[in-house]
Amino acid sequence: DGGITQSPKYLFRKEGQNVTLSCEQNLNHDAMYWYRQDPGQGLRLIYYSQIVNDFQKGDIAEGYSVSREKKESFPLTVTSAQKNPTAFYLCASSPQRGAVEQYFGPGTRLTVT
Amino acid sequence: GQQVMQIPQYQHVQEGEDFTTYCNSSTTLSNIQWYKQRPGGHPVFLIQLVKSGEVKKQKRLTFQFGEAKKNSSLHITATQTTDVGTYFCAGQNYGGSQGNLIFGKGTKLSVKP
Numbered sequence: 001d002g003g004i005t006q007s008p009k010y011l012f013r014k015e016g017q018n019v020t021l022s023c024e025q026n027l028n029h030d031a032m033y034w035y036r037q038d039p040g041q042g043l044r045l046i047y048y049s050q051i052v053n054d055f056q057k058g059d060i061a062e063g064y065s066v067s068r069e070k071k072e073s074f075p076l077t078v079t080s081a082q083k084n085p086t087a088f089y090l091c092a093s094s095p096q097r098g099a100v101e102q103y104f105g106p107g108t109r110l111t112v113t
Numbered sequence: 114g115q116q117v118m119q120i121p122q123y124q125h126v127q128e129g130e131d132f133t134t135y136c137n138s139s140t141t142l143s144n145i146q147w148y149k150q151r152p153g154g155h156p157v158f159l160i161q162l163v164k165s166g167e168v169k170k171q172k173r174l175t176f177q178f179g180e181a182k183k184n185s186s187l188h189i190t191a192t193q194t195t196d197v198g199t200y201f202c203a204g205q206n207y208g209g210s211q212g213n214l215i216f217g218k219g220t221k222l223s224v225k226p
Contacts, residue, residue: 035216040122042201042218043156058213090155101146101158102214 003027004105006091011110013085021076021108023091029103030096032074036060037088037107046089049074050096078110085112115140117204119217127225132189134220136202143205145178145185146214151198159187192224 004025013019025032034046045058049068063082068074074093078085088109092102118137126132136145144163148156160169162178162185169176175188189196199221203214 040218042119043203043214043216045213048213100161102156104155104157107155 004091004093004103006089006105006108008108009106011108013110013112015112016080017112018080019078019085019110019112021078021089021091021110023074023076023105024072025074025091025093025103025105026072027093027095027103028071029093030071031094032068033092033094033102034058034064034066034074034076035090035092037090043090046076078112085110115204115206115215117202117215117217119202119220121220122218123221123223125223125225126192128194129191132192132196132222134187134200134202134222136185136204136217138183138204138215140206141182143182143207145182146203146205147176147185147187148201148203149198150201150219154198156201189222192222194224194226197222197224 007022031050033048035043037043044060046064047055047058047066049055052068052071055066055068063079065077088107090107091105094102116139120135144161146161147159149159150156160176165182166180167178173190177186199219201219202217
Protein backbone atom coordinates (compact mmCIF):
# COMPACT_ATOMS: atom_id res chain seq x y z
CA ASP A 1 0.00 0.00 0.00
CA GLY A 2 1.98 2.99 -1.28
CA GLY A 3 1.69 6.51 -0.02
CA ILE A 4 2.79 9.12 2.45
CA THR A 5 2.40 8.71 6.16
CA GLN A 6 2.56 11.40 8.78
CA SER A 7 2.51 10.81 12.46
CA PRO A 8 1.01 11.59 14.81
CA LYS A 9 -2.29 12.96 13.52
CA TYR A 10 -2.63 15.26 16.54
CA LEU A 11 0.23 16.62 18.63
CA PHE A 12 0.16 18.80 21.71
CA ARG A 13 3.19 20.60 23.13
CA LYS A 14 4.01 23.24 25.67
CA GLU A 15 5.44 26.52 24.53
CA GLY A 16 9.24 26.52 24.48
CA GLN A 17 9.60 22.87 23.47
CA ASN A 18 10.95 21.66 20.17
CA VAL A 19 8.82 19.05 18.40
CA THR A 20 9.55 16.82 15.42
CA LEU A 21 6.89 15.81 12.90
CA SER A 22 7.39 12.61 10.98
CA CYS A 23 6.93 12.17 7.22
CA GLU A 24 7.63 8.89 5.40
CA GLN A 25 6.93 7.93 1.79
CA ASN A 26 7.28 4.63 -0.05
CA LEU A 27 6.57 6.06 -3.50
CA ASN A 28 10.26 6.27 -4.39
CA HIS A 29 9.84 10.00 -4.97
CA ASP A 30 12.90 12.22 -5.10
CA ALA A 31 11.26 15.47 -4.02
CA MET A 32 9.58 16.11 -0.68
CA TYR A 33 7.93 19.19 0.76
CA TRP A 34 6.59 20.61 4.00
CA TYR A 35 3.65 23.00 4.03
CA ARG A 36 1.88 24.83 6.76
CA GLN A 37 -1.87 25.43 6.53
CA ASP A 38 -3.70 28.01 8.61
CA PRO A 39 -7.42 28.81 8.33
CA GLY A 40 -8.02 31.07 5.37
CA GLN A 41 -4.32 31.12 4.45
CA GLY A 42 -3.99 28.27 2.00
CA LEU A 43 -0.75 26.28 1.93
CA ARG A 44 2.61 27.94 2.54
CA LEU A 45 5.90 26.21 1.76
CA ILE A 46 8.28 25.72 4.68
CA TYR A 47 11.08 23.57 3.24
CA TYR A 48 11.63 21.32 0.27
CA SER A 49 14.17 18.70 -0.71
CA GLN A 50 15.04 17.47 -4.18
CA ILE A 51 17.47 14.72 -3.21
CA VAL A 52 18.94 13.07 -0.17
CA ASN A 53 21.17 15.29 1.97
CA ASP A 54 19.92 18.43 0.25
CA PHE A 55 17.10 20.78 1.19
CA GLN A 56 16.10 24.39 0.56
CA LYS A 57 14.14 26.99 2.49
CA GLY A 58 10.65 27.82 1.34
CA ASP A 59 8.70 30.99 2.00
CA ILE A 60 8.31 30.61 5.77
CA ALA A 61 11.34 28.62 6.98
CA GLU A 62 12.10 30.71 10.07
CA GLY A 63 11.70 28.68 13.25
CA TYR A 64 11.76 25.33 11.42
CA SER A 65 14.47 22.83 10.54
CA VAL A 66 14.52 19.66 8.42
CA SER A 67 16.80 16.78 7.50
CA ARG A 68 16.85 14.39 4.55
CA GLU A 69 19.16 11.54 5.49
CA LYS A 70 17.05 8.95 3.67
CA LYS A 71 15.05 9.20 0.47
CA GLU A 72 11.93 7.96 2.25
CA SER A 73 12.04 10.30 5.22
CA PHE A 74 11.78 14.09 5.62
CA PRO A 75 11.17 15.02 9.27
CA LEU A 76 10.30 18.56 10.26
CA THR A 77 11.32 20.09 13.59
CA VAL A 78 9.28 22.98 14.89
CA THR A 79 11.62 24.86 17.20
CA SER A 80 10.85 27.13 20.09
CA ALA A 81 11.87 30.03 17.84
CA GLN A 82 8.71 29.61 15.76
CA LYS A 83 6.40 32.31 17.09
CA ASN A 84 3.07 30.83 16.04
CA PRO A 85 3.57 27.07 15.74
CA THR A 86 -0.05 25.99 16.13
CA ALA A 87 -1.16 24.90 12.65
CA PHE A 88 -1.93 21.99 10.35
CA TYR A 89 1.29 20.64 8.82
CA LEU A 90 1.22 18.80 5.50
CA CYS A 91 4.01 16.77 3.95
CA ALA A 92 4.02 16.11 0.22
CA SER A 93 6.17 14.37 -2.35
CA SER A 94 6.57 14.26 -6.12
CA PRO A 95 8.68 12.08 -8.44
CA GLN A 96 10.97 15.06 -8.97
CA ARG A 97 10.73 18.78 -8.30
CA GLY A 98 8.49 20.41 -10.81
CA ALA A 99 6.72 17.15 -11.66
CA VAL A 100 3.07 17.25 -12.51
CA GLU A 101 1.45 16.63 -9.16
CA GLN A 102 2.27 16.51 -5.51
CA TYR A 103 0.99 13.73 -3.30
CA PHE A 104 0.02 14.82 0.18
CA GLY A 105 0.10 12.96 3.46
CA PRO A 106 -2.83 13.08 5.91
CA GLY A 107 -1.27 15.91 7.92
CA THR A 108 -0.38 16.56 11.56
CA ARG A 109 -2.34 19.06 13.58
CA LEU A 110 0.03 20.68 16.08
CA THR A 111 -1.26 22.62 19.05
CA VAL A 112 1.17 24.54 21.23
CA THR A 113 -0.07 26.08 24.47
CA GLY B 114 6.89 38.07 -4.15
CA GLN B 115 4.64 36.28 -6.53
CA GLN B 116 1.06 35.83 -5.45
CA VAL B 117 -1.86 33.74 -6.58
CA MET B 118 -5.15 35.31 -5.63
CA GLN B 119 -8.25 33.13 -5.44
CA ILE B 120 -11.88 34.21 -5.14
CA PRO B 121 -14.34 33.84 -3.62
CA GLN B 122 -13.09 32.67 -0.23
CA TYR B 123 -16.42 30.97 0.53
CA GLN B 124 -19.33 29.86 -1.61
CA HIS B 125 -22.61 28.43 -0.36
CA VAL B 126 -24.85 26.85 -2.99
CA GLN B 127 -28.01 24.82 -3.17
CA GLU B 128 -27.51 21.34 -4.53
CA GLY B 129 -27.92 21.47 -8.29
CA GLU B 130 -26.61 25.02 -8.66
CA ASP B 131 -23.38 25.78 -10.47
CA PHE B 132 -20.16 26.92 -8.80
CA THR B 133 -17.09 28.77 -10.07
CA THR B 134 -13.81 29.71 -8.42
CA TYR B 135 -11.23 32.00 -10.00
CA CYS B 136 -7.48 32.36 -9.68
CA ASN B 137 -5.27 35.24 -10.74
CA SER B 138 -1.49 35.34 -10.70
CA SER B 139 0.66 38.46 -10.52
CA THR B 140 3.07 36.85 -13.02
CA THR B 141 2.84 34.57 -16.04
CA LEU B 142 2.75 30.94 -15.01
CA SER B 143 4.38 27.87 -16.47
CA ASN B 144 1.31 25.89 -15.53
CA ILE B 145 -1.47 25.79 -12.98
CA GLN B 146 -2.72 22.90 -10.91
CA TRP B 147 -5.97 22.39 -9.04
CA TYR B 148 -6.41 20.48 -5.81
CA LYS B 149 -9.44 19.54 -3.69
CA GLN B 150 -9.35 19.17 0.07
CA ARG B 151 -12.30 17.51 1.75
CA PRO B 152 -13.17 18.64 5.30
CA GLY B 153 -10.63 17.13 7.68
CA GLY B 154 -8.61 15.73 4.79
CA HIS B 155 -5.56 16.57 2.74
CA PRO B 156 -5.26 18.15 -0.71
CA VAL B 157 -5.75 15.79 -3.63
CA PHE B 158 -4.57 16.62 -7.15
CA LEU B 159 -7.32 17.20 -9.69
CA ILE B 160 -5.66 18.45 -12.86
CA GLN B 161 -2.85 20.44 -14.45
CA LEU B 162 -3.24 23.04 -17.22
CA VAL B 163 -0.20 23.96 -19.27
CA LYS B 164 -1.20 25.57 -22.57
CA SER B 165 -2.48 29.07 -23.10
CA GLY B 166 -6.29 29.01 -23.40
CA GLU B 167 -6.47 25.35 -22.43
CA VAL B 168 -9.81 23.90 -21.36
CA LYS B 169 -10.14 20.49 -19.73
CA LYS B 170 -13.21 18.67 -18.45
CA GLN B 171 -13.67 16.01 -15.82
CA LYS B 172 -17.33 14.97 -15.73
CA ARG B 173 -19.10 18.01 -14.18
CA LEU B 174 -15.84 19.95 -13.64
CA THR B 175 -14.47 22.34 -16.28
CA PHE B 176 -11.02 23.87 -15.90
CA GLN B 177 -9.75 26.82 -17.94
CA PHE B 178 -6.33 28.47 -18.29
CA GLY B 179 -6.29 32.04 -19.54
CA GLU B 180 -4.71 33.16 -22.79
CA ALA B 181 -2.04 35.11 -20.93
CA LYS B 182 -1.41 32.18 -18.56
CA LYS B 183 -2.08 34.42 -15.57
CA ASN B 184 -5.57 33.31 -14.62
CA SER B 185 -7.60 30.15 -14.32
CA SER B 186 -11.04 28.99 -13.31
CA LEU B 187 -12.79 25.88 -12.09
CA HIS B 188 -16.49 25.52 -12.84
CA ILE B 189 -18.70 22.80 -11.39
CA THR B 190 -22.03 22.17 -13.09
CA ALA B 191 -25.00 21.02 -10.99
CA THR B 192 -23.20 20.68 -7.67
CA GLN B 193 -23.70 17.63 -5.49
CA THR B 194 -23.07 17.17 -1.77
CA THR B 195 -19.97 15.17 -2.67
CA ASP B 196 -18.44 18.37 -4.10
CA VAL B 197 -18.12 19.86 -0.62
CA GLY B 198 -14.57 20.89 0.26
CA THR B 199 -11.95 23.54 -0.39
CA TYR B 200 -10.63 23.98 -3.91
CA PHE B 201 -7.11 25.31 -4.32
CA CYS B 202 -5.31 26.51 -7.39
CA ALA B 203 -1.52 26.33 -7.40
CA GLY B 204 0.66 28.10 -9.91
CA GLN B 205 4.11 27.06 -10.97
CA ASN B 206 6.77 29.57 -12.02
CA TYR B 207 9.07 29.56 -15.01
CA GLY B 208 12.14 30.82 -13.19
CA GLY B 209 13.45 31.70 -9.75
CA SER B 210 11.92 29.13 -7.44
CA GLN B 211 10.97 27.06 -10.47
CA GLY B 212 9.24 23.90 -9.53
CA ASN B 213 7.64 25.21 -6.36
CA LEU B 214 3.90 25.61 -6.25
CA ILE B 215 2.34 28.90 -5.14
CA PHE B 216 -1.05 28.08 -3.67
CA GLY B 217 -4.07 30.33 -3.65
CA LYS B 218 -5.93 30.61 -0.36
CA GLY B 219 -8.68 28.35 -1.59
CA THR B 220 -12.43 28.55 -2.06
CA LYS B 221 -14.48 26.68 0.50
CA LEU B 222 -17.60 25.22 -1.08
CA SER B 223 -20.61 24.16 0.94
CA VAL B 224 -23.59 22.50 -0.70
CA LYS B 225 -27.03 22.50 0.87
CA PRO B 226 -29.07 19.40 -0.01
